[in-house]
Amino acid sequence: MSELLVVGGGIMGLWAALCAARDGMSVRLVEQRAIGAGASGGLLGALMPHMPDRWNAKKQFQFDALVSLEAEIGALEASTGLSCGYRRSGRVMPLAKPHLRDIALGHEQDALAHWQADGRQFHWHVQDQTVEDWLSADATGNGVVFDTLAARVSPRRMLAALRAALAQSGNVRLDEGTGVRAIDPAHGRAEREDGSSITFDRCIIAAGVGSFPLIDVLSGPLKARSGTAVKGQAALLKADIDPGLPVIFTDGVYIVAHEDGQVAVGSTSENSFADPLSTDEQLDELLRRAASLAPCLQTAPVIERWAGLRPKSAGREPTVGRHPDHENLFVLTGGFKVSFGIAHRLARFVVDEIAGRATIEIPESFICRNHIAALREKHL
Structure with a gap:
């Protein structure tokens, strides 16, 4: 029997390869450039939950994915001896206007109802005090929200740990430097x-x-493309701060304290761009806003500027599972901004589907066949 072919060496592809290898499958992972060369190899690493209201x-x-990721990373670190830079540090969000406090108090109750797992309760606290020496008092006149579910991870360290785990498995071949331009499922x-x-x-x-050009060719004719690229820019700063500080998030600005005195700031969301890999004044503006929110960053030197393209499926939801037209073809892409928090669960679903079993469920809006049906019916 031929190998399972995994096309792509980002966070989705690496988790898929590892899940398959753990199941005893022979895997060949092909990456166009190098492992983590795309959006997965960025800087931010914020693992943030959706709002706890209007639960679905x-x-x-x-x-469930964010909660289970902690144990997955623990096992990965134990087996490889490598740190993923993971910490459930929480998230702090300034309330910009007075009426937002009342809304946030409602969400506090929503979190009590929905953020529970395995005897653990995660919280959405509305409070007046800020985080000392971290979040500017000027930003917190109406109070802040502090949630205890959010976490962070070092994207590059996690990719390195996944790669090491694949090497340990003995049944995964990593093939970097030349990508796949066409797939013929009928002939394998x-x-x-x-x-x-x-x-x-x-x-x-x-x-x-x-993934999207490959999917479009294999799914045609479609009335819309299966997905698009959204450019993001971020930066890494050097600052002498506590790595346990919570993620700061407000109005599109993320500030993430990592280990070794490093702080990531991001990220832009650009649907139109001339150069996918260049940084510009949009990142400069993010850095100015970050320094205003966290004054300790005002003199922090920038040690890296980064830009890359993130995959957004049509309809925004990830595209996951068996392709409706090809029994031997599966899709695992479109995580956009949430890939690191859910990739391990999505990969498990796909590998289970390949093995002919079902251990977890995913939302119907993620299922590949539903994406393809919608693309054939109308423009999204």
Whole structure:
């Protein structure tokens, strides 16, 4: 039997390869450039839950994933001896206007009702005090929200740990430097950019923004593209701060305290751009806003500026599962801003589907066949 082919070496592809390897499958993972060269190799690493109000299947799935990720990372670190830079540090959000406090108090009750798992209760606290020496008092005149569910991870350290785990498994081949430009499910063959081909028994498309052209060709005719690329810019600063400080989030600005005195600031969300990998004045503005929110960053030197493309499926939800037209083809992409928090659960779903079993459920809006049906019916 041929190998399981995983196309893409970002967070989705690595988790898929590891889940399959743990099931005893022979896996070949093909990455166009290098592991983590795309959006997964960024800087931010914020693991933030959806709002606790108007609870639905999508929010429940993400909640379960965020809670279970802690144990998954613990096992990954124990087996590889590598740190993923994970900490459940929480999140602090300034309330910009007085009426937002009343809304937030309602959400405090929503969290009590919905943020529970395995005997653990996570909270959405509305409070007056700020985080000393972290969040500016000027931003907290109406109070703040502090949630105890949010966490952070070092994207690059986590990718390195996943890669090490794949190497330990002994049944995963990592193939970097040449991508896949076409897939022929009927003959179990993938054509590479250098003209060579790979045979497979089953294939998982997990190539980030590179997934969408492959899906479109394999699904046509469609009335809209299966997804698009959204550019994000971020920066890494050096600052002597406590790595246990909570993530600051407000109005599109994320400030994430990592280990070793490093702080990540992000991120832009650009649907139109000339150069996908360049940084510009939009990042400069983010840094100014971050320094206003966290005054300790005002003199912090920037040690890296980063830009990359994040995959957003049509309709925004991830696209996951067996392709409706091809029994041996599976899709795992479109996580956009939430990939690191849910990739392990989505990968488990896909590998279970390949193995012919079902251990977890995912929201209907994530299912690949539903995405494809919507794209064939109308523009999204």
